Amino acid sequence: MSAQAPRPIAPLLTLAAATLLIEAALYVIAARTPPDVTLGVVQKIFYFHVGTAFAMLLTMVTGALLSALDLVSPSDRIDAAARSCIEVGVAFGSMVLISGPLWARKSWGYYWTWEPRLTLTLLVVLLAIAVLLIRGLASDGATGRRIGAALAVLAAPASALIHLAVKLWGGNHPSVLQGGGIQSTEMRIAFWVSVAGLVLFAAALVQTRFRSLRLQQRTAALELDLSAIALRRAGRGQA
Amino acid sequence: MKTHRIWARALALAIAAVLAASSAWAEAPAAQDLSRYKEEPVPGGALLVAAYMAMWVIAAGFVGWTLLRQQKAEAALRELEDRLEAGAGR
Structure with missing residues (x-):
């Protein structure tokens, strides 16, 4: 195994497609869409706010489903995929929680209110942060992984409730x-x-982070193998 | 490895070309009259700029953090390879 292993082209292609689409979107938003009749230019936050919310929900639900799968049949690959989804979900959740209140200040007259969709979004992001903290701080990696995965599963129903919150409870x-x-x-x-x-x-x-996490997992596994070999050699030397 | 570098450079060039072309094109329809929004009691334009800036700062932060973690993992892997080679030489 070499640190100079060939880099997969898939994340690069996805990133290139995303860059082109975002650039096109920025152009249409800035130059082609009219300002909203009642809200004015601040309404233009909506296009990226909803886009980041879509991305957050997709990554959180995928992360939760993969965590459930990892609990049923543990695999390093699935664990890395679940973790990368949740990490990206936190980044996009933070974008939603910053852009939303800035839009609300103009639209509702205040930055924050404890209405169902806002509260649930905050809870899901905090839940995902808790999952990552448990994973990072647990002294026993396997236990931290199991507890984190069990907690991450909760993000799926909570994300579905974010989507349905307006229908169910208004706000x-x-x-x-x-x-x-x-x-x-x-x-x-x-x-x-x-x-x-x-x-x-x-x-x-997610693809980039997944690759990075897999590299970390392989490095950790190699370190363990190397320590085991060193211990065996030391044992033979003493005998 | 070389093929990937060529691909990456070609993609970067294509993106740069599209960015330059669309920026030039975007300057054309600057006819939107936004003057009436400048007098708003709550400054919508400032909120809009703050929202987009915050989003891109978070995105750039995440990408930077991922790159740092990747570099650390690659360095750890190189160190392991060196240790393995040193062990094999003994």
């Missing part, structure tokens, strides 16, 4: 997609191109 969040809130063709193009670009960007980050 301040507008129902833009179902309620016909996107007024023009340019707005629809900007919206879907942003969503596609950001989801692809999240996929590229």
Whole structure:
């Protein structure tokens, strides 16, 4: 095994596609979409806010499902995939939790309110951070991995509830997609191109992080093998 | 390895070309009248800029952190290889 192993082309291609789509989205948002009639220019936060929320939900749910799979049949590969999804989910969740309140300040008059969708989003991000902290701080790696995976599974129903929160409990969040809130063709193009670009960007980050975690796992396994060989040699030397 | 480097350079060049072309194109329809939004009591433009900046700072931070972790893992792997080679030489 060499540290100079060939780099897979897939993350690079995903990143290139994401860059092109995000660039196209930024152009349409900046130059083609009209400012919202009531909210003005701040409405343009919406395109990336919803795109990052889509990416967050997808990565969190995938991470939760992979964690469940890792609990049933443990595998380093699945563990690395689950962990990379959750890490990217936290990054995108932070983007959602920053861009949302900035939009809300103009739209609702305040940055934060404990309405169902906001509260659930915060809870899911905190849950994912807790999973990563448990994984990072547990002295026994295997136990930390199991507890982290069990906790990560909870992110799946919680993410589904984020999606359904407005329907189930109401709240301040507008129902833009179902309620016909996107007024023009340019707005629809900007919206879907942003969503596609950001989801692809999240996929590229997951691929990159997955590769990095696999490298760390292999290094740790090699270190263990090397220590075992050194111990055996030392034992033979004493005999 | 060389093929991947060529691919990476070609992709970077393509992205740079698209960025340059679209930036030039984006300058054309600057006809949106945003003057009435400058007088708002809550500055929407500042909130918009802050939101986009925060998102890109987080994205760049995550990418930077991932690269650092990757470099650390690669360094650890190189050190292991050196130790293995030194052990084999004995």
